[in-house]
Amino acid sequence: MIQVEHLTKLYGPKTAIADVSFSVEKGEVLAFLGPNGAGKTTTMRILTASLPATSGSAKIAGYDCFDQPKEVKRLIGYLPEVPPLYTEMTVTEYLTFVGRIKGIEPERLPVALDQVIERMSLGEVRGRLIANLSRGFKQRVGLAQALIHDPPVLILDEPTVGLDPKQIIEIRQLIRELAGARTIILSTHILPEATAVAKRVVIINDGRIVAEDTQEQLSARLRRSEKVSLTLKHPPLDVQDHLLALPGVLSVRQEGHTFLVEAELGRDLREDLGRTAVQKDWGLLELKLVAMTLEDVFLRLTQHEEGVEAQP
Ligand SMILES: Nc1ncnc2c1ncn2[C@@H]1O[C@H](COP(=O)(O)OP(=O)(O)O)[C@@H](O)[C@H]1O
Ligand SMILES: [Mg+2]
Numbered sequence: 001m002i003q004v005e006h007l008t009k010l011y012g013p014k015t016a017i018a019d020v021s022f023s024v025e026k027g028e029v030l031a032f033l034g035p036n037g038a039g040k041t042t043t044m045r046i047l048t049a050s051l052p053a054t055s056g057s058a059k060i061a062g063y064d065c066f067d068q069p070k071e072v073k074r075l076i077g078y079l080p081e082v083p084p085l086y087t088e089m090t091v092t093e094y095l096t097f098v099g100r101i102k103g104i105e106p107e108r109l110p111v112a113l114d115q116v117i118e119r120m121s122l123g124e125v126r127g128r129l130i131a132n133l134s135r136g137f138k139q140r141v142g143l144a145q146a147l148i149h150d151p152p153v154l155i156l157d158e159p160t161v162g163l164d165p166k167q168i169i170e171i172r173q174l175i176r177e178l179a180g181a182r183t184i185i186l187s188t189h190i191l192p193e194a195t196a197v198a199k200r201v202v203i204i205n206d207g208r209i210v211a212e213d214t215q216e217q218l219s220a221r222l223r224r225s226e227k228v229s230l231t232l233k234h235p236p237l238d239v240q241d242h243l244l245a246l247p248g249v250l251s252v253r254q255e256g257h258t259f260l261v262e263a264e265l266g267r268d269l270r271e272d273l274g275r276t277a278v279q280k281d282w283g284l285l286e287l288k289l290v291a292m293t294l295e296d297v298f299l300r301l302t303q304h305e306e307g308v309e310a311q312p
Pocket of ligand 2: 081157
């Protein structure tokens with residue numbers, strides 16, 4: 001349904017995204033995960049035919065996002081980072097206005113309006129001025145403007161940013177309900193959000209895709225990627241050098257006689273470390289795994305991209 005191939009965007013001399021490729025199947029929910037400045041919004045603006053790419057191509061249902069913007073805009077609903085709300089309008093006035101712009105026929109408009117208001121649970125505020133709505137309701141109005149023409153593809157740019165925890169849960173639930181027949185891409189800089197909503201996650205950092213995984217594989221990666229804590233009775237002064245020389249060791253942090261050894265993803269260092277400590281007579285006192293959090297894995301994926309590409 002969505003094909004992105006070798007997409008690159010320069011803003012003057014600044015490369016915002018470089019050689020980005022991925023695809024999304026019909027009915028799939030994909031999370032686009034990356035820290036601020038990674039290039040998420042740039043990619044989404046290109047996909048929604050709001051911004052031309054410098055090179056590469058992006059297609060929605062076979063339509064080119066640059067050459068066929070009308071067709072593309074008809075197929076997608078877009079929730080930008082800052083929803084384009086007219087705060088001096090009521091919810092009904094605004095959604096009617098958006099519906100007209102999107103070319104919904106006048107006789108169909110009231111039905112489309114009622115449906116989207118029902119779906120986004122906006123009934124109780126439909127007569128209120130948007131300016132007076134809470135942040136959570138404003139975001140639902142933003143989603144409603146993306147949905148009013150019932151598009152098969154939704155592109156949501158950081159849909160829960162700035163919301164409180166209760167509103168975040170509500171919006172995530174709404175997104176899950178919208179999935180199914182629809183193809184959805186949402187961007188986020190929060191790892192748990194990606195795994196809560198999407199089946200597949202593409203991780204982008206500094207304009208480049210550094211990993212792509214199913215939610216299950218990401219969790220499996222998490223189980224496999226661990227640090228080892230090694231406690232020695234009499235470590236020599238150059239113990240860090242010895243540890244760093246072992247294959248698969250990325251970093252070593254010392255706290256007293258305990259060494260926290262970080263391994264490449266998927267590598268269990270306990271056997272190697274144990275053998276080395278015994279052979280060198282360092283007085284092995286303890287050797288144990290320390291589980292990594294999702295945040296650790298995310299930071300690793302975005303900071304050590306070369307390690308990621310070596311993964312099977
Ligand atoms: N209009 C612009 N002009 C110049 N640089 C920009 C512009 N928009 C974004 N950038 C830069 O491009 C990079 C990617 O930005 P963006 O796509 O907004 O990332 P994200 O949405 O992941 O935070 C950033 O370094 C940002 O500063
Ligand atoms: Mg952004």
